Amino acid sequence: MKHLQVAVGIIRNDKKEIFLTQRASTSHMANKWEFPGGKIEAGESALEGLTRELMEETGIVVTEALAVGTANHTYQEVSVILHFYLVEQWGGEPWGKEGQPQRWVPQTHLNADEFPPANIEMVERLVRGEL
Ligand SMILES: Nc1nc2c([nH]c(=O)n2[C@H]2C[C@H](O)[C@@H](COP(=O)(O)OP(=O)(O)OP(=O)(O)O)O2)c(=O)[nH]1
Numbered sequence: 001m002k003h004l005q006v007a008v009g010i011i012r013n014d015k016k017e018i019f020l021t022q023r024a025s026t027s028h029m030a031n032k033w034e035f036p037g038g039k040i041e042a043g044e045s046a047l048e049g050l051t052r053e054l055m056e057e058t059g060i061v062v063t064e065a066l067a068v069g070t071a072n073h074t075y076q077e078v079s080v081i082l083h084f085y086l087v088e089q090w091g092g093e094p095w096g097k098e099g100q101p102q103r104w105v106p107q108t109h110l111n112a113d114e115f116p117p118a119n120i121e122m123v124e125r126l127v128r129g130e131l
Pocket residue numbers: 004006007008027028029033034035036037038039053078080082116117118119
């Protein structure tokens with residue numbers, strides 16, 4: 001069983017919309033919608049991993065990020081620890097830089113069923129307006 005530490009960014013604009021990207025049809029959790037992010041590499045802090053991944057996947061420069069919680073989940077093939085960051089300050093404009101479909105969704109309209117199971121609790125917190 002592989003164990004992954006993953007940094008993910010909840011990118012939220014001033015209209016309280018959140019930027020989502022869709023996972024590739026060939027990847028783990030294929031076609032699920034996600035908060036952009038990825039594996040934290042050896043020697044990197046979670047925040048460094050977040051900053052690098054959001055540049056790679058969405059083209060933004062993170063200028064401020066607030067740690068808002070973690071989630072542990074064991075899938076069949078891998079176990080993950082997600083490190084969630086709320087990102088409300090950045091440079092540039094996020095886009096699906098790796099060719100991923102993207103959309104902005106009002107925070108209260110997020111649908112937990114569209115996300116990988118590890119995200120359910122965080123999505124529900126967002127929908128309830130707790131963040
Ligand atoms: N980015 C991201 N990954 C998530 C979320 N929820 C969730 O369970 N995951 C899981 C899926 C993967 O098994 C794991 C690692 O994320 P990832 O596939 O984005 O990692 P990565 O960008 O480094 O991928 P790669 O370079 O290997 O293609 O985290 C989420 O909201 N965002």
